[in-house]
Amino acid sequence: MAGPSFATEALISNIKRRCAVPNSQLTYLPADFTDIANDELQGRVVPLLMSTREDYFVSFTDVTLSGNEVEIPADAVGEKLRTVAIVSQTSPLVLNNLPRIDLDVVAGVGFSSSTSIAGFYIQGNTLMLYPSNAVPQSTTIRLYYYKRTLALAAPSTYGQVVAVNPGTSTVQLSFLPSSWVTGTVLNSVSETSPFEVTDSSITIVSTSSPSIIVDSVADIAVGDYISEEGYSAIPQIPIEAHAYLAQLSAVKCLEGLGDREGMKAANAMAEILEKSLLVMVSQRVDGSVKKIVNPNGGLRMNGGLWRSGRGL
Numbered sequence: 001m002a003g004p005s006f007a008t009e010a011l012i013s014n015i016k017r018r019c020a021v022p023n024s025q026l027t028y029l030p031a032d033f034t035d036i037a038n039d040e041l042q043g044r045v046v047p048l049l050m051s052t053r054e055d056y057f058v059s060f061t062d063v064t065l066s067g068n069e070v071e072i073p074a075d076a077v078g079e080k081l082r083t084v085a086i087v088s089q090t091s092p093l094v095l096n097n098l099p100r101i102d103l104d105v106v107a108g109v110g111f112s113s114s115t116s117i118a119g120f121y122i123q124g125n126t127l128m129l130y131p132s133n134a135v136p137q138s139t140t141i142r143l144y145y146y147k148r149t150l151a152l153a154a155p156s157t158y159g160q161v162v163a164v165n166p167g168t169s170t171v172q173l174s175f176l177p178s179s180w181v182t183g184t185v186l187n188s189v190s191e192t193s194p195f196e197v198t199d200s201s202i203t204i205v206s207t208s209s210p211s212i213i214v215d216s217v218a219d220i221a222v223g224d225y226i227s228e229e230g231y232s233a234i235p236q237i238p239i240e241a242h243a244y245l246a247q248l249s250a251v252k253c254l255e256g257l258g259d260r261e262g263m264k265a266a267n268a269m270a271e272i273l274e275k276s277l278l279v280m281v282s283q284r285v286d287g288s289v290k291k292i293v294n295p296n297g298g299l300r301m302n303g304g305l306w307r308s309g310r311g312l
Contacts, residue, residue: 005191006191006193006195006234006235006239006242007155007158007160007191007225007233007234008034008037008152008153008154008155008158008233008234008235009030009155011033011037011152011235011242011245011246011249012030012033012034012037012155014242014243014246015033015036015037015246015249015250015253016033018246018247018250018266018269019250019251019253019254019257019259019262019266020262021253021257027256027257028253028256030154030155030156031154031156033249033253034152034153034154034155036249036252036253037152037235037245037246037249038151038152039252040245040248040249040252041149041152041235041237041245042148042149044248045235045237045241045244045245045248046077046148046149046237048274048277048278049237049238049241049281050077050146052278052281052282054281054282054283054284055082055284056146056238056281057077057146057147057148057149058082058144058145058146058147059144059145059146059147060142060143060144060145061073061142061143061145062087062140062141062142062143063140063141063142063143064138064139064140065129065135065137065138065139065140065141066137067132067135068128068129068130068132068135069126069127069128069129070126070127070128070129070141070143071125071126071127072125072126072127072143072145073143073145073147075147075148076145076146076147076148077145077146077147077148078146079125080145080146081127081143081144081145082144082145082146083097083144084097084098084100084120084127084141084142084143084144085097085098085141085142085144086098086117086139086140086141086142087140087141087142089140095142098117098119098120098129098141099118099119099120100119100120100121100122101118101119101120101121101130102121103121103122103123105121106121106128106130117129117130117131117135117139118130118131127141127143129141149232149235149236149237150187150189150197150227150230150231150232150236151230151231151232152231152232152233152235153225153227153228153231153232153233156177157177157179157227157228157231158175158177158225158226158227158231158233159173159174159175159176159177159210159225159226160173160174160175160191160223160224160225160226160233161173161174161188161220161221161222161223161224161225161226162174162210162222163222164217164220164221164222165217166217166218168213169205169213169214169215169216169217170211170212170213170217171211171212171213171214171217171220171226172210172211173210173211173212173226174210175210176207176209176210176211176212180204180207180212180228181204181207182204182205182206182207183203183204184203184204184228185201185202185203185204185228185229186201186202186203186204186214186226186227186228186229187199187200187201187202187226187227187228187229187230187231187232188202188219188220188224188225188226188227189224189225189227189232189233189234189236190221190223190224191223191224191225191234192223193238193239194236194238195232195234195235195236195237196236197232198219198220198221198224199216199218199219199220200229201229202214202215202216202220202226203215212226238280238281240277240280240281241277241281243273244270244273244274244277247266247269247270247273248270250266250270251263251266251267251270254266
């Protein structure tokens with residue numbers, strides 16, 4: 001647990017420093033700072049990182065079909081997908097990208113004579129493979145999507161792992177929130193960047209402050225932060241974006257305090273930090289240029305070798 005902390009408590013200190021909020025003020029409690037920061041995280045920082053088109057937050061899930069409908073994952077940002085592919089049951093595994101078909105085409109002309117999957121269309125929050133009678137049973141679809149970051153946990157609602165006893169499934173914490181009781185479902189997040197979830201579902205069996213006994217400690221490590229399910233003690237964004245998040249939050253705090261001049265100055269600094277952040281995150285691999293490949297033709301990767309041809 002050596003090194004700087006990037007937990008919500010450190011973020012709040014950063015926000016207070018940037019807007020010079022006195023400790024004696026009663027307008028904002030730690031939970032209020034957390035809520036403001038979470039709004040700015042989801043509403044400003046995540047969209048900015050996504051706008052770079054460098055695949056931040058991209059995850060995937062495989063779904064084995066029993067029909068032609070696939071629900072977009074509940075934790076997808078904006079119910080938005082990155083790419084859809086059929087997973088072929090071969091070795092090595094091959095992914096065949098599926099094109100998106102406009103709903104007007106499906107509802108109008110259609111592909112009445114198609115005997116294989118032509119693509120998919122979106123209906124509400126459901127991905128529909130088309131035509132439905134061409135979908136083989138047990139087809140596996142891989143959905144790449146932008147995974148929503150966990151909501152920020154207030155300082156009084158999380159603890160950091162101090163020790164783990166695999167033999168007794170006991171986790172000793174730096175702090176045990178008073179609301180945690182037997183049956184509370186938690187998750188753990190790594191203390192190191194990129195602050196990924198190490199265990200998404202941990203159930204408390206019993207508590208004995210400052211320790212908890214849980215159903216499994218297999219994926220929990222010393223230094224991890226434990227919060228209630230769906231929350232993270234650390235903003236799940238690049239470290240370089242934390243200062244920008246703190247500055248945006250400071251702007252909102254100054255607005256709430258009615259300090260218009262202070263808000264104007266803080267907003268100008270936020271714009272500077274945004275430009276600096278984009279310099280750091282807009283090109284994730286400086287030494288390689290992206291190669292644009294037609295998913296249905298041109299150069300394709302097959303068994304590790306490039307080859308020409310249409311389809312796989």
